[in-house]
Amino acid sequence: MFIVIVGCGKLGSTLSKDLSDAGHNITVIDRSAERLESLGSGFNGLSIKGVEYDSGVLREAGITQADYLLSLTNDDNLNITVSLVAKEIFKVPRIIARVNEPEKKSVYSLLGIDTINPTELISYIIKSKLEGGKK
Amino acid sequence: MKSIIIGGGKIGYNLLKTLKERGYNVTLVEKDAETCRKIAEEINTDIICGDGTDISVLKDAGILNADIIAAVTGKDEENLVICQIAKKGFDISKSIARINNPKNIGMFRSLGVDQTVCSTEVIANLIEYEFDRDICKIVQTFDRGSMILVEITVNEGNRWLGHYVKDLVLPADCVIASILRADSAVFVRGDTQILLGDTIHMITNRSTFPEIKKLFHNGGMPYARQKK
Numbered sequence: 001m002f003i004v005i006v007g008c009g010k011l012g013s014t015l016s017k018d019l020s021d022a023g024h025n026i027t028v029i030d031r032s033a034e035r036l037e038s039l040g041s042g043f044n045g046l047s048i049k050g051v052e053y054d055s056g057v058l059r060e061a062g063i064t065q066a067d068y069l070l071s072l073t074n075d076d077n078l079n080i081t082v083s084l085v086a087k088e089i090f091k092v093p094r095i096i097a098r099v100n101e102p103e104k105k106s107v108y109s110l111l112g113i114d115t116i117n118p119t120e121l122i123s124y125i126i127k128s129k130l131e132g133g134k135k
Numbered sequence: 136m137k138s139i140i141i142g143g144g145k146i147g148y149n150l151l152k153t154l155k156e157r158g159y160n161v162t163l164v165e166k167d168a169e170t171c172r173k174i175a176e177e178i179n180t181d182i183i184c185g186d187g188t189d190i191s192v193l194k195d196a197g198i199l200n201a202d203i204i205a206a207v208t209g210k211d212e213e214n215l216v217i218c219q220i221a222k223k224g225f226d227i228s229k230s231i232a233r234i235n236n237p238k239n240i241g242m243f244r245s246l247g248v249d250q251t252v253c254s255t256e257v258i259a260n261l262i263e264y265e266f267d268r269d270i271c272k273i274v275q276t277f278d279r280g281s282m283i284l285v286e287i288t289v290n291e292g293n294r295w296l297g298h299y300v301k302d303l304v305l306p307a308d309c310v311i312a313s314i315l316r317a318d319s320a321v322f323v324r325g326d327t328q329i330l331l332g333d334t335i336h337m338i339t340n341r342s343t344f345p346e347i348k349k350l351f352h353n354g355g356m357p358y359a360r361q362k363k
Contacts, residue, residue: 054238054242075212077210077212077213078212080212080215080219081211081216084215084219085242085246088245088247089242089245104188104189106190107188107220110224
């Protein structure tokens with residue numbers, strides 16, 4: 001699969017490396033060269049430095065051919081903007097964005113963007129561990 | 136008329152002041168508590184300290200019965216999200232976004248945010264206008280260049296000097312709107328004669344503008360020579 005990943009923080013870089021190792025075709029976009037370097041030499045996908053929602057940057061990343069776009073930055077507005085551009089302008093078939101502030105989830109759903117909510121997931125996992133440990 | 140301004144920077148602050156002076160009912164939403172406090176000391180209006188891209192904050196600001204929303208923060212993605220929420224969530228017909236980076240104008244347009252003001256472009260154009268010593272220059276741009284107002288100065292070398300409007304050969308996509316003569320407007324008819332010292336205002340579009348400029352390349356020779 002061809003996947004464009006936006007945001008090369010902890011989540012973005014870890015996932016990029018994992019997916020790339022699993023044999024997927026990955027392009028990572030981030031505005032910080034420093035963060036892109038964290039991918040290391042083992043990463044055999046493409047990394048592009050630039051403003052994440054800029055059409056030129058996204059085109060360079062090959063968005064027109066992408067099967068998936070994952071917007072994983074730690075800025076909700078940035079994720080929403082990237083997702084909207086991918087959805088409305090480039091018609092990417094599948095888009096998933098990361099929710100940072102749980103109360104912003106309503107904005108994503110209002111604009112029809114699929115999300116994953118790490119905070120919610122982690123708190124759920126911790127809760128079930130705690131409760132599982134009780135027995 | 137109820138309006139909401141999001142972003143209390145220089146643009147938001149001055150907009151708030153102007154709208155207040157005109158008697159509008161305005162609410163300001165600003166993230167930074169310190170900025171909120173400063174503005175509250177000076178202007179007596181509703182100020183909400185919060186994130187303007189948060190739906191509950193917008194509801195507190197009265198988005199449910201707002202007529203106009205102006206998103207004027209310093210971040211383009213924030214302004215875009217605010218306008219999207221206003222349009223899709225609250226069906227507000229008039230939302231205006233400030234664009235900081237002119238590169239993003241196309242993106243706003245493709246995503247259906249039609250009312251935008253690009254502060255950087257406006258300032259750059261104003262400076263360019265001052266630099267431009269040509270006899271033919273752009274005064275105002277409407278709807279991102281689909282319509283522009285061009286000003287033509289009539290000096291001794293102008294090819295139109297002494298001609299009647301009905302005799303002028305003009306490109307298809309342009310019309311003479313008015314002539315400024317001795318500080319008053321002349322409403323142009325076919326029998327209006329173009330005199331020395333007139334300032335002609337023309338409405339045209341970006342693609343026709345080079346043609347008009349070319350028209351005056353020779354006609355404006357005395358001026359052009361001075362430039363070099």
